[in-house]
Amino acid sequence: MVFLQEGGPRSGASSDYVSSSLRATTRLAQPYTTPPVIFCNLQRLQYSKEERPFVLPNILCGHEVILPMSQMRWLLEQPDHILNQHEVNKQALCADRTMLDHNIIGEAHLRDFIRRSLTRDLDTHAGAIVEEIEDGLEAFWGSDTENWREVTLYDGMLGIIGQLVNRVFVGLPLCRDPEFLHTTMSFAHLVVLTAGFINLLPSWLKPIFGPVVTAYDKFQYRKIARVIEPIVRKRALSLGPGVALQKQDFSQPNDYIQWALREAYTHSDVRDRSPEMITKRLAVLGFAAIHSSAISITNVLFDIAASGSSLSIQHELRLEAKRTAEKASNSAWNKASLAGMVMTDSILRESMRLWGIISHGVTKSVIAKEGVTLPSGEHLPYGTKCGITSYGPHHDQTVYDNPYTFDPFRFCRDKLSGATDSSSKSANATPTAFVTTTDYYMGFSHGRNACPGRFFASQQLKLLLAHVMLKYEIEPIPSRPENQWLNNAIGPPVKEKIRIRRRKDDVSYVTVGR
Numbered sequence: 001m002v003f004l005q006e007g008g009p010r011s012g013a014s015s016d017y018v019s020s021s022l023r024a025t026t027r028l029a030q031p032y033t034t035p036p037v038i039f040c041n042l043q044r045l046q047y048s049k050e051e052r053p054f055v056l057p058n059i060l061c062g063h064e065v066i067l068p069m070s071q072m073r074w075l076l077e078q079p080d081h082i083l084n085q086h087e088v089n090k091q092a093l094c095a096d097r098t099m100l101d102h103n104i105i106g107e108a109h110l111r112d113f114i115r116r117s118l119t120r121d122l123d124t125h126a127g128a129i130v131e132e133i134e135d136g137l138e139a140f141w142g143s144d145t146e147n148w149r150e151v152t153l154y155d156g157m158l159g160i161i162g163q164l165v166n167r168v169f170v171g172l173p174l175c176r177d178p179e180f181l182h183t184t185m186s187f188a189h190l191v192v193l194t195a196g197f198i199n200l201l202p203s204w205l206k207p208i209f210g211p212v213v214t215a216y217d218k219f220q221y222r223k224i225a226r227v228i229e230p231i232v233r234k235r236a237l238s239l240g241p242g243v244a245l246q247k248q249d250f251s252q253p254n255d256y257i258q259w260a261l262r263e264a265y266t267h268s269d270v271r272d273r274s275p276e277m278i279t280k281r282l283a284v285l286g287f288a289a290i291h292s293s294a295i296s297i298t299n300v301l302f303d304i305a306a307s308g309s310s311l312s313i314q315h316e317l318r319l320e321a322k323r324t325a326e327k328a329s330n331s332a333w334n335k336a337s338l339a340g341m342v343m344t345d346s347i348l349r350e351s352m353r354l355w356g357i358i359s360h361g362v363t364k365s366v367i368a369k370e371g372v373t374l375p376s377g378e379h380l381p382y383g384t385k386c387g388i389t390s391y392g393p394h395h396d397q398t399v400y401d402n403p404y405t406f407d408p409f410r411f412c413r414d415k416l417s418g419a420t421d422s423s424s425k426s427a428n429a430t431p432t433a434f435v436t437t438t439d440y441y442m443g444f445s446h447g448r449n450a451c452p453g454r455f456f457a458s459q460q461l462k463l464l465l466a467h468v469m470l471k472y473e474i475e476p477i478p479s480r481p482e483n484q485w486l487n488n489a490i491g492p493p494v495k496e497k498i499r500i501r502r503r504k505d506d507v508s509y510v511t512v513g514r
């Protein structure tokens, strides 16, 4: 067994502990020769292919031991009291300073809301989501059927996603209030920036500069609280102790605030009933849901616009959306009809394979005081981060043919042809749904900590892409604008524009059903 140097939990990237761990581990796997994170994906793949763990230096979030794929099962099976994924997120987001309440990250509450209320009742939100998409597209892209219009893609997508996510979280009219939307999105955006800055500070400076750096973000949060807390108080008047988590009552609003209140009155922990706690959780939920979805749909639309077959891809997607809309008329765009949109599903999955929002798949922190020993024999002390990246496996040519090529229907070719044999190279690349995570598809992470919001994300992104296709044409562009790497995050081209034009034959497909 090989031991890395013993040390305490890492709180800053530059601690001696991290450096010595780095030296110790690189002794195992040969020196790591390409330090900057953005250049090291090929090296990651190479070491992992040779079944060797290696240390990936990271000055922002602390170094990380990257495990070979053969250790994925072991990694996923480790109990949370030994290896913990939430600890990594808490540290990366400086949750104790930026996240209003340190415990919100990783607590079961938000996951429960998403699984028990949102995912189970997706169909009840479909009509409302379509209304927001139609309203948002009209506002951001307009209705000129004669002239092409140049639009900044990311801005429009962020605005529309912000609106439709808030329709589900807080309802009308707030979800269309420009001031409220701006504030919630600034809050989410600033969390990432301030966390990155605080992580660069040495530990002793954090208590001094932390409050200064987060002051503006907290100010944004207080603006959210001034709007949300009175709504919570007012709605709470109709509830009281003893109200069971009954079947959804459709005379009540169908949004997060209502769910959180109903849930809070099923037990005696009064903390959950406080308007302050409900508002804090709402802000964190918006943080998780909005930018991730806006980035993903922006990537998809750039991929479509820059493809050599842009017009025929748009044509195919439009036909699929029309077929679905006609089938769904008089009911809703329900789970079953959206599941039938295999081309739309495949294109979302393919774009996320190429451009997942983070380059990490599964990353966990050793929280067992005695550390943990890898299946390959190396010992990781308390505080070490270890995991498996997604960028490497997503671009592994032994798994995906032409892994750097955007192949929109890669994941549905067999479904469309009805073939039983997959032409893919590996079982991990066989046709699957956008939301299905595998060892080689970790855009939503993988295992028990995979994104709980991915079913809602899939629903909203399919609906949005379908309506973009039904209502607009996108002018092809000669080349794909580059995505931007910031540490582990992969952002879309935020300033790039595309040209769009409203279709003359567009039809409204708002079909509301409960």
Ligand code: HEM
Residues within 6 Å of the ligand: 085, 086, 089, 105, 106, 107, 110, 111, 114, 118, 285, 288, 289, 290, 292, 293, 296, 357, 358, 360, 361, 362, 363, 442, 443, 444, 445, 449, 450, 451, 452, 453, 454, 456, 457
């Ligand atoms: C395409 C859009 C989305 C992408 C790409 C995405 C991606 C991810 C990823 C990679 C993680 C794991 C982070 C980690 O632990 O390393 C995650 C976690 C999470 N996501 Fe998403 N997400 C998306 C949409 C959403 C939506 C719409 C919601 C809310 C409805 C949501 C709620 C969450 C929450 C609450 C967690 C933390 C789960 C936990 O505590 O275990 N996400 N997401």
